[in-house]
C-alpha cells in the first residue's frame with residue numbers, strides 16, 4: 563500500500579516512525595562540527611541498520627564516506643548498498659566469517675579490529691589464500707573490558723606482527739567506550755578525555771616503535787565534541803546520535819525514532835491504559851523501560867504484544883488514541899522491524915527497508 567502523503571496519525575499501529583527532519587538536524591550537527599575539522603564521522607550502522615539513512619550523513623558532510631558495522635553480515639549489506647570503505651569495529655574470529663570478510667575485501671576497502679595474535683595470524687592466512695588485503699586496527703580497551711588489548715605494550719606487539727604478516731595492512735588503533743547515567747558536563751569531559759588518553763598512549767607507543775599510524779578511530783555519541791580537542795584522532799564511530807534515544811538528554815541531538823501505538827484499553831478504576839505495542843516491537847534492554855512520550859505515565863507491564871502504563875490522569879485518554887513510545891536502546895528497537903516509515907511534519911515521505919535487520923553473524 564502506498565503510504566506517501568498520508569498523515570502519520572492515520573497509519574495502522576504499532577508502527578516504527580522516523581522523523582526525517584530530526585535525522586537531518588542530527589546529521590547537520592555532525593556535519594557542522596566536522597566538515598572543516600581534522601576528523602570525520604564514520605557512522606556506526608549497528609543501530610541504524612539502514613544504508614539509506616547512513617548515506618544521508620555522507621551527503622550532509624562531515625563524514626569520511628565510510629561506515630562501521632559490528633558484524634560481517636551488516637558489512638555485506640552496506641557493501642551491497644554501495645559503501646566501499648568499511649570498518650568492522652569488532653573482532654571477526656570464526657573461519658567462516660573471515661572467508662566472508664575476504665570476499666568483501668575483493669570489492670571494498672575492509673578493515674577490522676584485532677586484539678589477539680592467533681586471530682591476526684588467521685586473518686592473514688585467509689587473506690593470503692584469497693589474495694586480498696585486510697586492513698587491521700588494534701583495538702585498545704579503555705574501559706569496557708569487552709574486547710581490546712589491555713596495555714600499550716600488547717598493542718605494540720600486535721602492531722609489529724600486523725606490519726610483518728602477508729596480506730595484512732596495519733592501519734592504526736581504535737577504541738569505543740561508554741558512560742552511564744546522566745553525567746554533568748564536567749564529568750562527561752573528564753571521563754571522555756581519560757578514555758581517549760589511554761587510546762592515544764597506545765598510539766604514541768606504537769609510533770615510538772617506528773610503526774606508522776594512519777587511522778585513529780574512536781568513539782560513540784557521548785564524546786562527539788570532546789574528540790575535536792585531539793588532533794591525533796582521524797575518525798569518530800558515532801552510532802546512537804543518528805536516531806538518538808532517551809539516555810542522552812545532555813547531548814545536542816534529538817530523538818528521531820518512535821513506535822506509534824494505540825490505546826486499546828482504559829481501566830478507569832486502576833488508572834491504567836493498555837497500548838497495542840509490546841516487546842515484539844520495542845526493546846527494553848537491561849530492564850530499562852520504554853518511555854511514553856509527553857505523558858505522566860509509568861510502565862507497569864510489558865508483554866509481547868501489549869504494554870500497560872499507569873497514568874496520572876486516566877480521563878484524558880480515549881480508545882484508539884495514538885501515543886508514542888521512546889526507546890532506551892535503538893539497536894534492539896530497529897532490529898525488531900523490517901521497514902520504517904519516514905515522515906516530515908506528520909506527512910509520510912516514504913517507507914524504507916531496514917536491510918541490516920537480523921544481521922546477527
Ligand SMILES: Cc1ncc(COP(=O)(O)O)c(C=O)c1O
Nearest residue numbers: 606651738782783799800801802
Ligand atoms: C565499537 C563501537 N563503536 C561505536 C559505537 C557507537 O556508540 P554510540 O551508539 O554510543 O554512538 C558502538 C556502540 O555500541 C560500538 O560498539
